[in-house]
Amino acid sequence: GQNIDQPTEMTATEGAIVQINCTYQTSGFNGLFWYQQHAGEAPTFLSYNVLDGLEEKGRFSSFLSRSKGYSYLLLKELQMKDSASYLCAAMDSNYQLIWGAGTKLIIKP
């Protein structure tokens, strides 16, 4: 079957760095997405990886290893506004998204 695993909750300190991991099993693979979702709001797109390696966008970076079925989202210089859920989603061979349950990130001062 198809499956996405990511931690349920993580806690980090303002100004620090946090890495949120995601492992996936899909029938075929057409890319890995990360979305940010603040409580009660819609998810918003953060990143897309389809090739192995690291993609950097400001304070956020996303990494993909296709051979390991593994991705991570790296958040640097954490700010209180980064408190949110982070959703990992893999696109299968039919271009359908398989979603993880999300990682709730709590930022402490």
Add this chain to the structure above:
Amino acid sequence: DADVTQTPRNRITKTGKRIMLECSQTKGHDRMYWYRQDPGLGLQLIYYSFDVKDINKGEISDGYSVSRQAQAKFSLSLESAIPNQTALYFCATSDPGQGESGELFFGEGSRLTVL
């Protein structure tokens, strides 16, 4: 104004009632989707449409129906609502031709409570 608009944003109804959630978009995207989100679970796809004449079932379509009235409008109906359909519902659009990833653009969500 939001590019993807959902109405109503909140709705409380009773078991057995018919409910319609509406979605309209100004992004000009052909692809539209309806998802539901439950606490502790990932987003689950209900239905999707790649153009006005195309409707496809997602992973949890039972108990739901949809209508694609125009490129910009995609509505979700619950013919006879039941309590386990209480959830947060999202409409989304995408247009892979305009970007490398085909990222989804979500509406603000419709919170439905079935008593």
